[in-house]
Amino acid sequence: MTQMTKESVKSWVPPIIRGMTSDGETALVVTVLEDVQAELQLPLHGAGPFEIEELAASWRTRYSRFCAEHARYPRTIGLEGTSWSMGLGISYDEAVRTSGVSKDPAARADNSRGAIMKRKVSLVTGGAQGFGEGIVRSLVAEGGYVYIADLNAEGARTLALQLNSQAGSTVAFSLAVNVTDEDSVRQMMDSVASTTGSLDLFVSNAGVLKAGSVKEMSLADFQFVTSVDYTGFFLCTKFAARQLALQNIGSDHAYMTDIVAISSKSGLEGSNKNGAYAGAKFGTIGLTQSFALELVTDNIKVNAICPGNFLDGPLWSDPERGLFVQYLRAGKVPGANTVADVRRAYESKVPLNRGCRTEDVVRALCYIVEQKYETGQAVPVTGGQVMLN
Template sequence: MRLTGKTAIVTGGASGFGAGIVRKFTAEGARVMIADLNIEGAKDLRAQMGDHAIAQKVDVSDGASVMKMEQAALDAWGHVDILVNNAGVTHLPTPMERVSEEEFDRVVAVNMKSVYLTARTFVPLMKDRKSGVILNIASTAGLSPRPRLNWYNASKGWMITATKTMAVELAPEGIRVNALCPVAGETPLLKSFLGEDTPEMRAKFLSTIPLGRFSTPQDMGNAACFLCSDEASMVTGVAMEVDGGRCI
């Protein structure tokens, strides 16, 4: 019960890695807001979590929607201890010059602008309490980019740098900021990463991972729980690889 008494928001929490983090956090005693554009999925997961969870519809790329999420959290708990910026999108594997401007703008808005918007909204609350933890879900794509996912790779590299600069600025305020860098996993984005989800494409991708499997929501939940718990009180500014050795 490492998170007993803690309150946490997990964006993109209705499915994939986000749902794995929600499940682990509630199992460890936290009260969790499942924040997602897919409100029905968030409500379904909340029903499984019982009284420890609440559901909130949010568009993380929209400032007004993020502010509504903040107000809902304050109404429910009065404060927020942990913020997990998990919501993310990608474009299909495409030569960089053929990615449409609309796709590019969406990647920037959801993967990058959202971190600014949640920081603008929640950092003042954490500063007032002189405590808090922010966890950004980046990717091995930001450390070891793969061809044809150029602008997604770049957005995750940006997130890693944002994590480090947030960490060094907010450390005197008692706020820790870290990132997780998973390899691809069994999430709604897997097909987008592979281009086509076939046994052959999966085998080709898995051959690049020394441990021979994808990241799972459970892997992410376990790593997130550690970084957001008091056990990691001396850890800030790291981009932890949860990738089975892919980046070695």
């Protein structure tokens, strides 16, 4: 576990507090506020490093006593010796308002299968476009809150603004991140800690593809693909897992959360003249299995999804740089005269006769989150194009 010191207190206390409010499925939003009088003060013993388990246990006792005495949870929790406090709420807007909190935080509106994502807080890297954008939209439509974390900060911001204005409340947050940069990923997770306390689901979706013959590809291109698609997943898991582990401690080890990597069909079988990508996607599954074995002690499931070709997405369909146009120009599909011919050729490779869609990936995501008895798996979503043995 990371060293917990007074200096880093804002990044490790909110996840513990959020864990304390958990019902095992999700938890309250815990947001850091400046200059707000706190209803409940928690002690911070001595100078760090701290004994996290003991601290969390004593905080849980005080929190439970407050909830029992007032028949509601505290609007604000402060930490002795600091000038800031944390607003609590069933939504982000309620947490910021610090007034009129809901009476029973644990009561979920609906425990049906359809409501599995309701009120869950998720983060999607590469969420500004493509599969990521589709996942973000679906999670919000399911009643969740979503961080859109992308190198394309403007795209992430525009999407968050659109979703918030459609909802009439805060349902999406944008974050600028480069998943290949350790400081950037650390800052992203610090920002999550002070905005919502932490997360229920981390989706490592950001990815890039540069195809090329092994005899021709530059080392720089190979490393570019590897750093985003493989190393990016390591860095994201490193910082997400620390935070999710703190939440689990706050909940007295009763809060199961998820990390999901978006790998690919090319993570399950080789891809001709596309080795950098396929290698990184295979590697992602190796990391998934290994992280799953380790993080099971923190109640974190780690799984991967392996989608088939997203033929409607920008990677394939962009009229100038998309793979259909590139393959047509390169004569990769014999006899193809138009983009439509190339598309048909790729569709006909799939037993279910079409490209993968975002909703297919979202179904796999919901399955993974709902399933409490599986971890370390690579779930294919390929229309039958890849069959596991």
